[in-house]
């Protein structure tokens with residue numbers, strides 16, 4: 001019987017997975033393979049939070065495959081060597097893989113293609129698996145964008161919105177496997193050392209689908225009005241499920257759009273789908289400019305400050321600016337942070353303190369479950385003004401942001417217990433308390449004066 005291999009990467013799902021569907025069409029026997037990739041672990045990308053989430057994803061995928069007559073085959077080591085080995089052991093003629101945007105994913109694809117060709121096998125790469133619209137599909141005809149990608153979101157979004165998405169496909173009924181050796185399914189401790197954050201969500205396709213259904217039922221309607229409200233926690237929290245591919249972006253978008261037309265055109269669905277366009281936007285930028293993971297996309301000739309104490313205070317949520325500290329503590333506790341909070345802590349680090357965006361991106365990657373090279377690195381660059389923001393020098397004032405997006409102070413009180421007794425918006429300005437009340441809080445004084453920070457940034461960028 002003919003066999004083919006599916007190499008699962010950032011597409012850990014059975015439903016609406018074009019990679020798996022194509023492999024099943026191509027051969028009677030399919031080997032669903034996951035390689036615990038020494039290259040990814042070696043790059044420090046498998047943190048305790050992501051290891052715990054990934055272990056859940058693999059267990060759920062295995063369960064789904066077993067219910068269909070198969071199971072997940074697990075190997076460990078160099079991803080190319082192990083994949084070729086499995087293909088040889090099972091006499092597979094083809095390997096199927098989802099395309100990826102990062103430099104690592106692009107190199108993996110090239111290496112795999114050459115190694116398989118040497119063995120007389122072929123690699124089939126599938127697009128629109130990890131993104132809704134594949135990088136390179138939408139290319140600007142002219143203007144202030146790159147040649148092979150859009151550098152500005154608004155025109156990209158216009159084209160993206162008009163794009164017809166492929167139809168959503170169901171999970172396969174049966175997956176038949178040839179005889180093949182597998183390692184046991186890894187637990188979190190086999191993938192990374194150290195404890196995962198206490199507030200970590202469960203990973204996997206089943207959990208992702210439960211959350212998507214609940215979100216469409218009772219979250220989406222209020223999204224446009226409430227998504228920026230820090231205390232309301234009114235966003236989908238689907239990012240980690242999308243990052244690991246437990247959910248298909250095509251399916252999420254299609255269901256949100258269908259929900260909107262059933263319930264008449266809806267601002268909530270539109271605003272939500274727009275955020276998913278941002279995701280594709282960053283992926284197409286990174287696919288065209290993989291070096292933007294490490295280098296300025298648009299240099300501003302910054303000579304970033306280094307101050308280890310300031311950086312440590314920012315990381316620990318001890319800057320003396322309550323909304324910044326609340327967000328940094330939420331990150332440490334949950335492995336997730338609200339988008340508005342990500343923007344304001346990133347602006348605080350890169351503009352008010354004027355530290356290198358790579359410091360912040362690296363810290364986020366150490367803790368975020370949804371940490372994604374494209375979304376993390378390019379959002380950091382967007383906020384730092386070295387990326388695709390059309391207003392690269394804007395600075396978010398944490399006090400103004402706090403009053404606007406946490407007007408009653410509930411978000412801060414939830415995450416900064418030292419300040420829990422301060423009422424209403426007074427929680428945002430603890431430095432205004434008189435001496436003894438202030439000292440009793442055991443909460444640090446601000447690490448920087450906002451006016452001075454702003455002036456320093458403007459001087460550094462040559463704006464004054």
Ligand SMILES: Cc1cc2nc3c(=O)[nH]c(=O)nc-3n(C[C@H](O)[C@H](O)[C@H](O)COP(=O)(O)OP(=O)(O)OC[C@H]3O[C@@H](n4cnc5c(N)ncnc54)[C@H](O)[C@@H]3O)c2cc1C
Nearest residue numbers: 235236237238239275276279339342370371372375376379
């Ligand atoms: C400095 C910084 C770093 C970030 N790092 C990441 C990251 O590593 N991984 C990641 O998935 N997102 C990242 N984001 C984007 C965004 O903050 C998260 O996707 C969002 O907070 C996830 O919560 P949610 O699923 O509830 O989002 P929702 O508001 O429900 O949005 C729905 C989905 O749209 C996508 N999305 C939303 N906003 C953005 C955005 N600005 N850019 C790209 N995609 C977006 C996500 O997939 C998200 O799940 C970052 C943003 C900033 C400012």
